[in-house]
Amino acid sequence: MSFLKQGSSQIYYQTAGDSGPWVTLVNGHTRTHKDFKMMSKVLVNAGFRCLSFDNRGSGESTCELEFGFPELVSDVINLWDELDISESHLLGISMGGMICQKLASEHPQRISSLILVSTTAHAEWIKADSHWGTSFDEVMDKLETYFAPVFVEKNKLLVKSMAKQIWSGIETGSFSSGASKQKAAMKGIDLSSMLQDIKARTLILHGIEDQIIDPRAGSELDDGIPNSELKLIDGVGHLLLAEYSQSLYQDVLSFIQSKR
Template sequence: MPMLKLASHSLHYQLEGPPAAPALLLSNSLGTTLDMWKPQLAALSQRYRVLRYDVRGHGASTASAECRLADLAGDALSLLDALDIERAHFCGISMGGLTGLWLGAYAPERLQCLVVSNSAAKIGESEAWRQRAAQVRAEGMAELASSAHLRWFSADFCAKAPDTVEQARAWLASASPDGYAACCEALADADLRADLPRIATPTLLIAGSYDPVTTAAEAERMAAAMPKARLALLPASHLSNLEAPLAFEQALLEFLDAS
C-alpha cells in the first residue's frame, strides 16, 4: 500500500495510468475515500496519470490532531513533490474542491487546470462545523454515517442504488473521529470568497441541481467571480460523480482534454 509519511500523519495514495501521460490529482470529499473515484477511474486512467489519495483521517491515511485548509492543500502539494510531478490537472469534490480553490489562489503554478465539484468558497456555517466536530469526538461516526445519504444523494437515487448508498455510509463510518473532526474544524475556518477573483487557472465548476449542501446557486456565484471559470450543472445531489457518473465523466474529460 503506497504511503507518504509526513511529519504529523501519513497519506495513502494510488497512482495509475500511463507514466508519460499528464498528471491528474483527485481529492475526495469529507467522509469518503479515494475509492469514490472508481466510477471514473477506467476512463481517466486511459488518458491521464491518475493520482488518488485518502485525505488525512480518511481511508488508510492517518489523522493529524488538527488542520487548516492550507494544511489539506499542503498534503496535495507534498504528494506532487514526492512523485516529482511539477504540474497537474486537479479535480476535487466538496472539501476536495475547496482544497483545489486554495491551490488556485496560492499555488497556481502547480496547476494545469482546476475542476471544483459540489463545493463553494465557504461551505456551510462555521458553528455547525464546530458542533459536528464536537459530536463525532464525543460519540464516534456511527450516528453521522446513518444519515449521510440525506445530504449526499437525492431520494430517487437512494431508492435506485442502495448498494452505492451503503458503500458511502461505510466510508464515513470508517473515518477516524479525530481526523474527521479536524477536517470539520478546517472547514469552519475556511473562507476563500475574497480570493475568487484572483484565481486565473482555467476552472470547471460542477454543480448538482439537487445539491442541498453546496447549491447550484453558489456555483453560479463562484463562476461569476472567477475570471476563467465555467459551470456544468448535473442531475445529481452532493456526490455528483456517484449519482451521475457518466455525465460527470463526460464533463470532466471534455474539460481536461481541452485544457
C-alpha cells in the same frame, strides 16, 4: 502501499498510468481515494496519469494531532514535489474543491486546468456537520440527504452499503475522530477574495438538488473565477461520483482534453 510522511502524519497515495499529463483527484469530507477508482481508469485509458490520495483524517492516512486547512493544502504540494509533478490538472470535490481553490490561487503555474465539483468558496454554505449519529439508522438517514431523493429511491442497496461502511468506521473509532478533525480544519474558511487569482480554465459542476452545499455556491464560484464555466445538473444531489458517474467522467475528460 505508498505513504508520504508529513510530521506526525502519513498521507496515503496511489498513482495510475505510465505516461501523459497528470490529473490530481482530491476528495471531500471523510471520503477516500477509492471513490476515484473508475474515474482513474477512464482517464488512464485516455492517456493521462492520475494521483489520488486520502486526506488527513480519511482512509489509510494517519493524523495523530489536530491539523488545519493549510496542512490539507500543503499535503498536495508535498505529494507533487515527492512525485516530481511540476504541473497537473486538478479536480476537487466538496472539501477537496476548497483545497483546490487555494492551490489554484497560490500556485497558478502548477495548474493545467481546474474542475470544482459540489463545492464552495466559503464554509458558511456547508450545511452538514461531522456528527453522523449513534446508530446505523441515524447514519442512513443522514447519508440519504447527500443524494437526490429519486436516486435514493432507485438505489437503496447502494446507499445502504455506503451507510454500513460509515457505521463500521464509527464503531471501530477510526471514522469519527478523523471526520471531526477535518471539519474543524474547515471551520470559518472563506476563499472568496482569492477567486480572482485563479488563472486556470475552470469547470464548475453542481447538482441542482444538492442539500449539503446549495447550488448557489457554484454560481458564486462562477462569478468570482475569471475563466470559468458553470454546469448545473438537474436531478442530482451532492455526491456526483455516485449519482452522475458516467456523465461526470465524460465531462471531466472533455474539459481537460479541450484547448479553449
